[in-house]
Amino acid sequence: MNRYVVKRFIGLIVVLIGVSILSFxxxxxxxxxxxxxxxxxASFNVTREQIEVVRLELGLDRxxxxxxxxxxxxxxxxxxxxxxxxxxxxxxxxxxxxxVTLTLVGLSLAWVVLFALPVSLVxxxxxxxxxxxxxxxxxxxxxxxxxxxLGFMLxxxxxxxxxxxxxxxEAGIKGYLLPSLTLAVPxxxxxxxxxxxxxxxxxNRDYVTxxxxxxxxxxxxxxxxMLPNALPPIITLFCQYLGYLIAGSAVVESxxxxxxxxxxxxxxxxxxxxxxxAACVLIVATVFVLANLMGDLxxxxxxxxxxxxxxx
Amino acid sequence: xxxxxxxxxQAMIGLALIAITLLAAVFAPWIVxxxxxxxxxxxxxxxxxxxxxxxxxxxxxxxxxxxxxxxRYSLGMALPILVxxxxxxxxxxCACAGIGGVFDRVVTIISDIFIAxxxxxxxxxxxxxxxxxxxxxxxxxxxxxxxxxxxxxRSYAVMEMGKEYILGARIAGxxxxxxxxxxxxxxxxPQYLIYASTGxxxxxxxxSGFSFLGLGLPAGxxxxxxxxxxxxxxxxxxxxxxxxxxxxxxxTAAGYNLFGEALRDILHGGSTR
Amino acid sequence: MxxxxxxxxELAIALTRSNxxxxxxxxxxxxxxxSLVFLGESxxxxxxxxxxxxxxxxxxxxxxxxxxxxxxENLLALSEKQLCGIYGNEIALIMQNPMTAFNPSAxxxxxxxxxxxxxxxxxxxxxxxxxxxxxxxxGLDDPVRVMRAYPFMLSGGMLQRAMIALALALxxxxxxxxxxxxxxxxxxxxxxxxxLRRLRDNGAAVLLVTHDFAVAKRxxxxxxxxxxxxxxxxGTVEKVLWDPKAAYxxxxxxxxxxxxVQDGGWEDARSGSC
Numbered sequence: 001m002n003r004y005v006v007k008r009f010i011g012l013i014v015v016l017i018g019v020s021i022l023s024f025x026x027x028x029x030x031x032x033x034x035x036x037x038x039x040x041x042a043s044f045n046v047t048r049e050q051i052e053v054v055r056l057e058l059g060l061d062r063x064x065x066x067x068x069x070x071x072x073x074x075x076x077x078x079x080x081x082x083x084x085x086x087x088x089x090x091x092x093x094x095x096x097x098x099x100v101t102l103t104l105v106g107l108s109l110a111w112v113v114l115f116a117l118p119v120s121l122v123x124x125x126x127x128x129x130x131x132x133x134x135x136x137x138x139x140x141x142x143x144x145x146x147x148x149x150l151g152f153m154l155x156x157x158x159x160x161x162x163x164x165x166x167x168x169x170e171a172g173i174k175g176y177l178l179p180s181l182t183l184a185v186p187x188x189x190x191x192x193x194x195x196x197x198x199x200x201x202x203x204n205r206d207y208v209t210x211x212x213x214x215x216x217x218x219x220x221x222x223x224x225x226m227l228p229n230a231l232p233p234i235i236t237l238f239c240q241y242l243g244y245l246i247a248g249s250a251v252v253e254s255x256x257x258x259x260x261x262x263x264x265x266x267x268x269x270x271x272x273x274x275x276x277x278a279a280c281v282l283i284v285a286t287v288f289v290l291a292n293l294m295g296d297l298x299x300x301x302x303x304x305x306x307x308x309x310x311x312x
Numbered sequence: 313x314x315x316x317x318x319x320x321x322q323a324m325i326g327l328a329l330i331a332i333t334l335l336a337a338v339f340a341p342w343i344v345x346x347x348x349x350x351x352x353x354x355x356x357x358x359x360x361x362x363x364x365x366x367x368x369x370x371x372x373x374x375x376x377x378x379x380x381x382x383x384r385y386s387l388g389m390a391l392p393i394l395v396x397x398x399x400x401x402x403x404x405x406c407a408c409a410g411i412g413g414v415f416d417r418v419v420t421i422i423s424d425i426f427i428a429x430x431x432x433x434x435x436x437x438x439x440x441x442x443x444x445x446x447x448x449x450x451x452x453x454x455x456x457x458x459x460x461x462x463x464x465x466r467s468y469a470v471m472e473m474g475k476e477y478i479l480g481a482r483i484a485g486x487x488x489x490x491x492x493x494x495x496x497x498x499x500x501x502p503q504y505l506i507y508a509s510t511g512x513x514x515x516x517x518x519x520s521g522f523s524f525l526g527l528g529l530p531a532g533x534x535x536x537x538x539x540x541x542x543x544x545x546x547x548x549x550x551x552x553x554x555x556x557x558x559x560x561x562x563x564t565a566a567g568y569n570l571f572g573e574a575l576r577d578i579l580h581g582g583s584t585r
Numbered sequence: 586m587x588x589x590x591x592x593x594x595e596l597a598i599a600l601t602r603s604n605x606x607x608x609x610x611x612x613x614x615x616x617x618x619x620s621l622v623f624l625g626e627s628x629x630x631x632x633x634x635x636x637x638x639x640x641x642x643x644x645x646x647x648x649x650x651x652x653x654x655x656x657x658e659n660l661l662a663l664s665e666k667q668l669c670g671i672y673g674n675e676i677a678l679i680m681q682n683p684m685t686a687f688n689p690s691a692x693x694x695x696x697x698x699x700x701x702x703x704x705x706x707x708x709x710x711x712x713x714x715x716x717x718x719x720x721x722x723x724g725l726d727d728p729v730r731v732m733r734a735y736p737f738m739l740s741g742g743m744l745q746r747a748m749i750a751l752a753l754a755l756x757x758x759x760x761x762x763x764x765x766x767x768x769x770x771x772x773x774x775x776x777x778x779x780x781l782r783r784l785r786d787n788g789a790a791v792l793l794v795t796h797d798f799a800v801a802k803r804x805x806x807x808x809x810x811x812x813x814x815x816x817x818x819x820g821t822v823e824k825v826l827w828d829p830k831a832a833y834x835x836x837x838x839x840x841x842x843x844x845x846v847q848d849g850g851w852e853d854a855r856s857g858s859c
Binding site for chain 2: 011014015016018019022023026140141143144145147148150152153155156167244246248250251254262265266272277280285288
Binding site: 217218 | 665
């Protein structure tokens with residue numbers, strides 16, 4: 001087991017390095033001149049010399065390889081550099097924007113866990129029943145629903161027509177309820193579909209027949225035997241979505257006027273702020289690969305037989 | 313097989329939705345009653361009438377006409393994206409499964425990097441670099457999602473190559489290329505098509521999502537996501553302008569998902585029912 | 586008249602979806618200490634009959650009529666709760682494919698003990714001891730290692746013996762073995778049938794389903810040949826094999842004789858050696 005973890009960890013580092021290089025490259029090819037963008041912010045008519053001064057000041061004249069390594073060493077020592085977009089240190093920016101997104105994403109995932117498990121279990125307990133059919137159709141609609149549209153619909157119903165919530169962000173958890181629900185719906189739908197499908201395919205397996213023939217009750221079979229075997233696909237899904245959520249929350253943040261990482265990221269990209277972009281991307285990618293690793297480890301623990309199957 | 317598709321209500325509803333949106337996209341110029349870009353400030357926010365079946369929007373343009381043209385944009389971007397992703401995914405995925413070794417490892421690591429990379433960044437970077445435009449949206453979405461397709465196809469292909477008949481083919485003297493083209497590819501096609509149909513739905517959602525954020529299309533384009541973004545200001549006054557484009561996106565995506573799911577049920581004998 | 590352990594009357598099983606009749610008008614009985622072999626080709630309905638007895642038929646997919654009396658009670662008329670008390674406890678199943686019979690994510694010992702404690706309500710330690718003893722009785726030399734292992738770590742033969750051990754541990758009165766030898770290699774096949782014989786000689790009733798003559802011969806007892814859901818012939822194993830009355834049975838025996846003459850088999854179906 002330990003060798004596996006070490007091997008995965010090394011792979012993880014390789015991926016993260018690759019991601020950071022890619023993010024620098026991406027900004028480089030974007031062609032926008034960050035020095036020019038900053039200079040133009042100060043005054044509309046800028047001369048070449050003024051732009052060059054800005055460039056020298058921010059060290060943007062150095063070759064990209066040097067800039068990358070400077071950034072890398074900075075990251076490793078805890079300094080993520082200065083954001084040319086916001087004129088603050090990236091760390092400061094992250095301290096403002098990251099918590100918002102993390103709360104949003106955390107709450108969304110809480111919804112998913114809260115509902116996916118019970119709903120799927122009930123569907124598997126009474127397959128073909130009314131609830132099962134309703135759930136099938138609802139979840140199908142759920143994965144087709146554009147999140148930004150759903151956000152607006154929820155706002156219309158709960159903030160415009162009936163003023164339970166406000167259109168602008170409120171303080172505390174209340175301000176995160178609608179956005180997190182919006183973000184959660186597609187994932188909840190996908191999750192229920194996968195878990196339900198997984199449970200249903202477990203129900204056809206031989207060991208279930210044998211358990212029934214040994215006198216175990218349906219409840220016992222479902223919770224103690226089928227469920228652990230059915231969990232791996234949804235755990236994998238969960239962990240894959242974790243990374244996607246953090247960046248994909250940009251859309252929801254836009255609808256609900258929240259200032260999170262998604263919004264910050266878009267702004268930085270459009271301002272060609274490679275430092276900030278690289279830092280954000282690194283965070284998102286780290287969360288993603290760590291979550292995937294965690295998911296794999298969990299799966300291997302609850303289903304030891306997978307260890308043998310996935311040895312590639 | 314066609315009979316089974318015809319018998320399944322889910323498949324038929326899905327096909328119907330797909331057909332409606334495709335027809336709307338293809339025949340838009342002949343179907344619409346008005347010019348989708350026809351701004352008329354005197355006709356703002358009009359209620360539905362015979363001239364404007366769904367009324368007008370905040371700039372007096374015919375809502376219905378814009379919605380129909382929206383199909384052109386959504387499908388016009390989502391379908392080419394899927395075709396390109398298909399070519400890349402099938403080629404690379406099968407190549408990885410067939411060649412294996414170092415090639416496989418390298419491609420896997422590269423695709424891992426791209427998968428870990430948030431899609432938003434890629435899209436914003438490319439749009440920021442090369443400006444708005446359909447080709448750029450298509451390009452950026454392809455770059456951010458090719459890795460998923462490759463990985464999926466690779467896993468299908470690897471599973472297929474592990475089957476015994478492939479061993480038989482090898483013993484009979486078939487080379488790797490022959491095995492891939494004659495055996496692996498045709499046999500993974502059904503699974504791939506199911507994955508691709510849900511891919512179309514997700515591409516439609518992605519495309520409209522990015523348009524909503526303002527990434528990619530010039531202002532005023534009758535694309536559903538962009539229309540939603542423009543209608544934000546009318547949240548209090550005319551919320552229905554927010555309703556229509558979203559419903560269109562939902563219906564189009566639903567068509568492909570419904571069909572894909574029905575196809576999966578048919579091919580796997582209803583194991584997910 | 587003395588009540589027999591298992592009495593099946595006019596059993597009929599049909600698929601609900603297509604109304605296809607899979608088993609028609611089956612009548613047979615089995616008493617303690619006796620064995621009955623169902624012989625027939627694939628699709629003749631023998632496995633379905635087994636499933637009907639051990640509760641493996643999906644309620645919605647099949648329509649079952651007739652009666653299956655076990656110890657006087659009609660299993661088809663009992664509630665789920667009552668059936669849970671009987672399955673495993675009084676009626677034990679030996680499944681065809683031992684490699685997939687157990688939950689792949691739990692250790693064998695844990696699974697066996699759960700089933701044991703479900704019916705006996707024993708303490709963990711007692712259940713453990715009982716489990717260990719029955720695994721040894723079933724022919725496994727290192728029961729503790731088997732109990733600590735996950736199913737994928739063990740061979741088919743060992744898992745088969747674990748299933749037999751479970752039947753022993755719960756002192757089941759009726760053992761239903763659904764093609765227990767099909768997934769085993771020849772050496773283990775012999776041992777599996779011998780284990781069933783021991784169970785029978787110790788007082789259990791054994792119902793064996795197979796398509797293999799040699800297996801039927803080795804178990805002995807009564808035999809019923811089935812085709813297309815109906816009984817074709819009945820009698821003792823020896824009698825049916827030596828002197829088949831029905832044309833179908835004759836064809837089967839002839840085919841098997843040809844087969845065993847050609848490559849020696851592990852026993853000639855008609856030879857008397859045991």
